[in-house]
Amino acid sequence: MTTIQKKISFLKDRAKFEDEEFFKNVFYNENSSLVKREAISSIGRKRKRENIPFFLELLKDKDPNIVLQAIRALLVFKSDQKITNRLKELVNHPNEIIQDVIKKEFFPTKSKDKLPHTQTYDFLKNCAVNDDVLKVLQEVPDESFHLTFTSPPYYNARDYSIYISYQEYLRFLEKVFKEVHRTTKEGRFFLLNTSPVIIPRAGRKYASKRYPIPYDLHNILVDLGWEFIDDIIWLKPEASAKNRIGGFMQHRKPLAYKPNSVTEMVMVYRKKTDKLIDWNIKQYPKEIIEKSLVNGSFETTNVWKINPTNHKVHSAVFPLELCEKVIKYYSFVGDIVFDPFGGVGTLAKAAILNERLFFTTELDKNYFLALKKELSQTLSQVKFLSSLKEFKEYKNAKS
C-alpha cells in the first residue's frame, strides 16, 4: 500500500467516529488531491446544512476533482434554490467534465425523436436512393437512424471524387456529418472508415502530398456534437499494401523512410447525450436483446485483421466481414443502419444478412446499378429510387 492509499483507508475507517472539523483539518493540511477528496466525501456523507458554506467555497478550487467532489456534496441540497443557482453557473466552468455533470443535472438533453427509440419511419426501411446524400437527407426526419457506418469518398484519390481543394472536401464532409448527427437517434453510434491519402506529385520537381484525413475529421466531428468513443485499426495483410518502402530498402537513407501502409481507421463516435449506453439498451424488449447478443468469437482488441475486397465495378468497397462486425457490435436486430456513401451497397447487404433494416444513398449511376444488382440478389423487397424526386414521391405515398 502506498502512503496515499494508507491515508485514504485511515480516513474511511474514521468516517463514523470523527466530526467534520477533523476532516476539514485533514483537507487543509493535505497536499494529495485523492486524500483531500476522501476528506470532502466524509464531510459530505454527514449531509449537514452547516457544511454548505465549506462546499460552496470549494467550488472555487483550482483542482477540478475537488470541485466535482464539492458538487456531489451540494447536490444533496438540490431543493434549495440558492444552491441550485450557484451550481447552474458551473455550466460555464472551464473543465468539460464539470460542465457535463451540471448539464446532466440541470439541463438534460432533449430528444427530438417523434417515435419510440427502437422504431423508425416506414419510408426509410430497406430503401436505396440514387442521388446526392445532402439533398436526400433534407427529407429525413430528426432521429431516424440507429447506426451509421460509412467510408467517405477519398479526397481526389479516385476518379469519382474530385474537389477543388482539401478545405472544400472537409467542408463537404462536415455538412454530411452534421446531417448524420441530426438524423441519428439519441446516444447512438457513428463509425467512420478513413485513412490518410497521398496525392501523387505533380512532377519530378515536386513532392507528393499526404493528407491526414482521420485526424482532420476528428475535431470537426467533436465540434458537431459527436463524442469520441474508440479508434479501431483495420489491419490488412502486407501483400495488399502499395509498395512505398522499395526505394528505402535499396538506399537506406534516413528521412526518406516511407513505411507501407497496411491499416485504415474505423473511428467510433456516439451522439453526445447525458444518457448512459445502458439507457439505450433498456429501450429494447428482452427478446430483442437476447436475439442481438454477439455470439461466437469477436475481437478483444482494437486491431481487427480483415482482408480487403475487390469489386468488378467499384474500386473501394467495404469487405462484407467488416460491415457485419460493425452491425453486430453496434446495433440491435430490427434497427435501421445508414450509409450515406453507399457504393455497391455492402453495408446494406450486411444489414439484410443480420436481420437489420437499411437506408442508403449513392450518387453515381453505375455504382447504383451495381448496388441494385447486389441487393436484389439478397432480398426481394428492396425499394430502389432513382432520384430525389422519386424518393419524395415515395415518402409522400408512405406517410
Ligand SMILES: C[S@@+](CC[C@H](N)C(=O)[O-])C[C@H]1O[C@@H](n2cnc3c(N)ncnc32)[C@H](O)[C@@H]1O
Ligand atoms: C468509398 S466509396 C463507398 C463504398 C462502399 N462503402 C461500398 O462498400 O460499396 C464512396 C462512395 O461515395 C459516393 N459519393 C460521393 N459523393 C456522394 C454524394 N454527394 N452523395 C452520395 N454518394 C456520394 C461515391 O460515388 C462512392 O461510391
